[in-house]
Amino acid sequence: xxxxxxxxxxxxxxxxxxxxxxxxxxxxxxxxxxxxxxxxxxxxxxxxxxxxxxxxxxxxxxxxxxxxxxxxxxxxxxxxxxxxxxxxxxxxxxxxxxxxxxxxxxxxxxxxxxxxxxxxxxxxxxxxxxxxxxxxxxxxxxxxxxxxxxxxxxxxxxxxxxxxxxx
Numbered sequence: 001x002x003x004x005x006x007x008x009x010x011x012x013x014x015x016x017x018x019x020x021x022x023x024x025x026x027x028x029x030x031x032x033x034x035x036x037x038x039x040x041x042x043x044x045x046x047x048x049x050x051x052x053x054x055x056x057x058x059x060x061x062x063x064x065x066x067x068x069x070x071x072x073x074x075x076x077x078x079x080x081x082x083x084x085x086x087x088x089x090x091x092x093x094x095x096x097x098x099x100x101x102x103x104x105x106x107x108x109x110x111x112x113x114x115x116x117x118x119x120x121x122x123x124x125x126x127x128x129x130x131x132x133x134x135x136x137x138x139x140x141x142x143x144x145x146x147x148x149x150x151x152x153x154x155x156x157x158x159x160x161x162x163x164x165x166x167x
Contacts, residue, residue, distance in 0.1 A: 009050050009051070009053075009108065011046065011047075011049070011050060011051075012046070012049035012050055012061065013051075014039070016061070017035050017038055017039050018035065019051075019057070020038050020051065020061045020063075021033075021034065021035035023058065023060065023061060023095050023097060024093070024095055026097065027095040027096070027097070027131075028095060028131065031130045031131065031153060033075065033076040033093075037076050037077070038061075038063060040078055041079070041092060042063075044065065044081065044082050045064075045082055047116070048064035048113075049062065049064075050109070050112065052100060052105055054099060059096065060094070060095055060097060060100050060105060060109070061093070062093070062094050062109050062113060063093040063094075064089065064090060064091045064092055064093075064113050064125075065079075065090055065092065066082050066083070066086030066088070066122070067079075067082070067086050067088055068083060068085075068086060068087060068088065069087050069126055069161075072090070072126065072159060073090070074152055074153075086122075088125065088161075089116070089117030089120065089122040089124070089125045089164070090126050090127070091113050092127075094106065094109045094110070094113075096109075106136060110137075110140040118165075122164060123163060123164060123165070124164060125142075125161070125162050127159075127160050128152060128158070128159055128160070129158050129160050130153060130156070131156075132156075134160060137160050138160075140162065141162045143160060143161060144158050145159045145160055
């Protein structure tokens with residue numbers, strides 16, 4: 001059985017950033033961010049940045065980092081630094097090209113982020129669901145955190161949170 005075309009996660013590198021930005025533009029439409037935003041996240045917290053390779057090309061990515069639970073970063077906003085007193089692990093972005101779907105890449109990405117947060121002593125992971133992804137995140141154990149006005153990205157998005165405690 002050939003498995004070379006199955007997607008594989010690996011640490012992100014600076015030379016991946018153009019592909020990451022292109023995937024973001026494709027997948028996120030009005031919620032896309034510029035390459036400099038991704039470059040800053042990679043520079044500030046490289047262990048939270050992964051890319052998904054499929055057939056030798058970048059087909060998806062994860063951007064995550066420690067942050068403040070009640071101060072979600074705005075869209076395309078530079079962080080400056082990772083706060084020393086971070087109280088949540090923030091899943092800034094997971095984006096997957098359609099070709100990766102059906103191989104478990106999204107669940108693997110969520111599981112990776114949750115395990116990473118747990119290993120670093122965080123009690124939860126926070127994210128903002130966009131483009132109707134809240135149903136995917138709900139299947140991963142995330143729940144809506146607050147009312148619809150509490151989402152920093154505006155209408156049609158929602159702030160979600162999940163405990164990292166093993167069940």
